[in-house]
Amino acid sequence: MRTNKMCAVLGNIQRYNALLPLTNERPLATLPVACKYRMLDFPLSSIVNANVNTVFMIFNEGETQSVFDHIGGGKEWNLDGIHNRFFIHLYQDFLKLKAQNLEYYNELIGYLEKSKSEYTVYMSSKMLCSIDLRAVLNIHQANQNEMTVVYKKVQPDNVCATDAVLTIEENGKISEVFSAKEKGDTEDQMNLCMDIYIVQTDWLINELKAGQREGATVDLQDFLRKKIHTVKSSIYEYTGYLSNIFDIPSYYKASMDMLNSKRFNSLMYSSQKIYTKLKNEVPTYYSETSEVNNSQFATGSIVEGKVEDSVVSRGAIIEKDTEVLHSIIMPSAEIRSGASIQFAILDKNVVVDAGVKIAGTKEEPVVIPKGTHVTNHILEGQTQ
Template identity: 50%
Template sequence: MTEKRPWATLPFDCKYRLIDFNLSNTINANVKSVYMLFNQGKTKSVFDHIGGGREWHLDSVDSRYFIHFYQDFLQRKAEGRPYFESVIDYLNKSKSEYTVFMGNRMLCNIDLAAVLKIHEQSDNELTVVYKKMPRNQIYHQDEILEVDERGNVTGNHNSLDDRSDNELLNLSMKIFICRTDRLMTALQEGQNAGAPVALLDFFNQMMGQVKTQAYEYTGFLSNIFDIKSYYDANMAMLDPKKFASLLYSKHKVYTKLKNEVATYYSATSDVKNSQFATGCLVDGKAHNSLFSRSVVIENGAEIESSIVMANCKIQEDAIVKYAILDKNVVVEPGVKIIGSAEHPLVVKKNTHVLSDVYGGE
């Protein structure tokens, strides 16, 4: 699924992309200048989705966004040149008093204005957002925070190095806030000292060098780091409480708009606990599943506990269970695609499935 697209543009809950949540979080906090860093060769889907940025109000006179390539940082460092130069230049021209950094794997709807207010009231140079999470929802490379009773970060370590018996760990959500002038100075000093090129690694290192405050987030969070966690995050949207917590809080989530006809459910359709985007044609069975735009489910077809992305066609009497079908997949009549809840089976984009596929062992 990420062969030609970054994690950030993976579809989510029928009509959204993961990047929508970070963009919405920033815009809802009145952030008007956004700098995005992607891997080279994987930005086509980013431009296709964001376009001019109208849906996130990034096309106004006083708003703007920039996209840069991570590989350029690596090349500059290898050549001995200042590799944070473009970031420092951007921060300087932004004229912003504060800067927020966000990673791309933590799916949440957070009030960044509230985080900033707490940061302004403290005498710490850096504020990091965290949430108490069970071990099975933490990636082995995620950062765990050590937080004292006053909410200050006393240490941080990789989850692989955690030796505690705690059932819940203080998972860093990869969201940081600090003064812009202080960040520019830190970046300048960091590149002179050979600091990590990846900005997330830079901020993790910075936590151990400056006074850092921890802000505990208590809302809905999905930590998406593999197929299973991506599948679970989507399936969680079939739970009304989790769906409302993420998408119907007081902060709106914006996405690219498409004007299409409503989904049509015929007399033969059998739909239970499922979500559909616009433009779908449903003649068959859909239980506990999510469907993006313009999906066709023919008579006798059965889809259960699956994620079906845009423009897929499941033909007569086909069966799809515990699977993720990427865009434009065609499933021939009578074909079975069967995975499991622990190991959802993924069918690549544009695949024409002619015979049975089993997985989830």
């Protein structure tokens, strides 16, 4: 009997040039959020909170190192056992099989068949949210349709041009599916498709088999979007916190949202627990010269200067007479005496020399790439 059992597919292949250079050496899925978390933690946590014990993940070639560094064996998400497991596959392998006219969805089909699950949930790592998938499953079961689509009403500035937007009738039926680029931003609110779907597993297996015979898209997310109109679909409106990450401003805004207690609590302390990689480190040290206001810190940092309205990850060093305002400081950054950082994102292992000033704007924060040693001033939204 397979009642209520779900398996999961996590898609992480979308690339956004507007997120460079932050995604030069990592996928969007491992971008840091709220000091010690990664974007991937949120869909993974939603999945394990729904008692799903197997996850099929799809990443781009060359982007898996940071994923393995973060997930390890999957212990924190209870995915390190015989029955609880995760699998990582490369999107480019699917593309190569299709180019050779071979059955490119067979690995995924095999996973779905072996899972013996009645339902499959698909999620991406682009939507920063905490969703109760059990509630979505209840709606799916009540409507007995092939697909249930999760959406949220959002402002146009929280939508990327390549996102899907839904037109929903008063009876709750989806009448149209547009790309946001086609829809434009003429409306006050849009029904953003969050690319979270629950489907019947047997139905998905049959559709994938038929799709690869017909040369359907290799991108499972796009594959499911195109099915919304062709099958009976239910809708689930998500009303919790959501940030849609697709460019530097959206990522910066989401990080700054974590300094707002209401938004932070909505994301982190709903009925859903958020799991992440554990590190046994000493607490952050605040010296007598430090001045800290409305900021978040992970463990292992040393703070001797002024930090205000900022998010600081693990192992950062902020020396005396420094000023860090409205900024995101990623792991192991070093800001030396007399430096000033405002409206900036400092990636991992960045060193800022003494007396150097970095200043962007709220709309266009300065981004300093991973491992950069900054020796000169960077001002007015310039990116080094």
